[in-house]
Amino acid sequence: MTLTHVDDAGRARMVDVGGKPVTLRTATAEGWIRMGAEAIAMVEGNTGPKGAVLSTAELAGLSAAKRTAELIPLCHQIPMDRIEVTARTESEVPGVVVRATAQAQWRTGVEMEALTAVSVALLTVYDMVKAAGHDLEIGGIRLLEKSGGTRGNWALEQGSSA
Numbered sequence: 001m002t003l004t005h006v007d008d009a010g011r012a013r014m015v016d017v018g019g020k021p022v023t024l025r026t027a028t029a030e031g032w033i034r035m036g037a038e039a040i041a042m043v044e045g046n047t048g049p050k051g052a053v054l055s056t057a058e059l060a061g062l063s064a065a066k067r068t069a070e071l072i073p074l075c076h077q078i079p080m081d082r083i084e085v086t087a088r089t090e091s092e093v094p095g096v097v098v099r100a101t102a103q104a105q106w107r108t109g110v111e112m113e114a115l116t117a118v119s120v121a122l123l124t125v126y127d128m129v130k131a132a133g134h135d136l137e138i139g140g141i142r143l144l145e146k147s148g149g150t151r152g153n154w155a156l157e158q159g160s161s162a
Contacts, residue, residue, distance in 0.1 A: 024147070025105070026146065027101070028102075029099070029114035029117070029118045029141065031098055032096065032097045032138070035095040039133065048131065053124075053128045056124060061098065061100055062117065064121070065083045076106075079106065081105060085099070087121055095136075102117065109149055111143050
């Protein structure tokens with residue numbers, strides 16, 4: 001297997017997708033942020049100094065997904081059809097879990113958009129709860145599944161960890 005973003009001389013390059021067919025592309029990613037009980041209480045009670053954490057994180061993730069090509073140098077601009085970002089507290093983490101799904105009818109996949117949405121949503125949670133302490137840990141950012149394209153569908157095996 002060869003890396004698609006590297007030319008024969010080893011230089012970074014944008015992949016030419018002009019000849020690829022337009023198909024429905026979907027990708028779902030997730031990640032988490034661990035935090036202490038005080039921070040979780042702020043999130044659940046919407047009592048933090050910066051406002052409603054979960055809804056703000058969801059909006060930040062959605063906005064970030066639409067701007068992925070501005071953040072990741074070799075990504076294509078993709079006209080997104082749908083982006084869904086959900087953030088919820090989870091006692092097993094303990095903290096917040098973010099999941100994002102990106103979808104587009106396009107010539108290249110939307111994995112980076114889903115992963116960017118999750119990453120920025122988690123960073124937004126961090127920013128909004130750091131007043132409760134810096135014992136915060138972001139992790140588990142990974143692609144869960146993707147569909148569409150020439151390589152077909154892919155899903156993370158159950159029980160796999162990043």
